[in-house]
Amino acid sequence: MKTTWQSDTGKIERIIVKTAVAAFQNEQTIGQQWAALNYPSAPDFTIAKRESEAFIALLQSLGIEVLTMPANEPLTLDSIYVRDTAIVCDNGVILCNMGKPARGDEPAAMRRALEQWNIPVCGAICGAGRIEGGDVAWVDERTLAVARGYRTNDEGIRQLRALLGDCIDELIVVPLPHFRGPSDVFHLMSIFSPVDKDLALVFSKLMPIPFREALLGRGIELIEVAEEEYDTLGCNALAVAPRVLVMSEGNPKTKARLEAAGVTVHEYRGNEISVKGEGGPTCLTRPLRRSLSR
Template sequence: MNEFGRLKRLAMRRPQEAMRNQAKVDAEWRDLNYHTRPDFDLAAREHDRFAEVIKSVGAEIVYLPEHDSLTMDSLYVRDAAAVCPKGVILCNMGKPARRGEPAIHGQAFEKAGIPVLGGITGEGSIEGGDLIWLDEKTVAIGRTYRTNDEGIRQFKNLVGADVHVEVSALPHYKGQSDVFHLMSIISPLDKDLQLVYSPLMPIPFREWLLAKGMNLVEVPDSEFASMGCNVLAIAPREVVMVKGNPETKKRMEAAGCKVHVIEADAISVPGEGGPTCLTRPLIRG
């Protein structure tokens, strides 16, 4: 159980099922706080190319279905579900417009034979972007505007007492309306290698990583806003990143990583959802 092993199975949702068409995009993008209006046809092409990179390591993609209740935010499948050694945990979304996603994911997972352990309910909220498994017994979780104390309490009960849950309270940054998850400032590259943006990282959490023997690749200030820190490991030290972050790419390569760069002007840039956000890894080798 980790975030860096070779991908064997993961979930994604294509723009055809999330955005559906340009008219839906045009109706939703402003209310969902996207920076710019995505181009639907370009999104479909970019997503297909991204999927081909993922398949290159032998991964099976489970494509999640469309539903009339979904917004185009459902393209970012990471946030609606988490995984643990016992199965999938359905999240309870902190963003009101996305509250219906976890149940739809749960139905799709059960249909695909993927075990669902349970879900976060009631006043508890958790989004998948706030969870990072370092190994089978260690998970870091961000306390953010999208993941609250009650959600963390329920998560701990689901994973069991033998799992160490390291809670890191993140800063206010841009406020409640912004998408700011733990994975906004850290992406695992290997068992002992993390890509980080230290200026927004809580000191105790950074010290905890270093005490565990982690080596840190630092994202430069100039590439944080362009999702330089949003990098998906598809195998140990083999990663996918968004185009436009050449210095971060260079630093990862210097640390021994093979880096795939994808065009993501429609699937990532408008909604600030990079390669990690677009995927829900289920099984890694």
């Protein structure tokens, strides 16, 4: 077996999460923040706590070491979506610079946690550069896809390319459509979730044609998310191993399409921690080391 940080489909060995208790804190905090953060309604704290605990238990049952973010950081509800704060490569972690202003303090909190865990930080996006981890996905070990949208700008992409250095052979820039505008949560992983080295879950209706063609040109088979399941996070699925996914309940058509392609799907209940904040299992986690079969 080979281990790498440069994969979104290898078997996850170690992952970072933040519990609902740590992110949401209490009902009062939820009441103060949910509307300003563009949530459609306030998450129920008691149910969110239960969903979060079950989600973490599911990851652990799949043999994954789970690192949990500290609870003492005064951040927003959005801090539960830890993927957005960091990008990983074989040199270590690259900290993001958030495109959503309310989330600006999250990368510093991630840095402090990484220092406690002795996980190396090899760089950070700074200044005018903006990038969020949900806009970044490994196509293969040497190819990284990065969306250019409202959360990630050209300067952020330029800095990321420089920080990655010889870790990559190719960086594919994926221009995102306007869709629902700057206030919406719309990342690359809203329309593209790698499942295996030759399989991906996609929502082609919002996918730029050159990127879709690039995936097909690499021999990657595309499974289409059912259109009516896009808003219930049907396209946001976490590969915990090749052709083994974790996804939110409520997407039966997409699940059936995945299973027909030989994919094992593990579901979790995520109405409060995922659907209301528009962040599925990829958003809730920052995978670190993965193992690959040679």
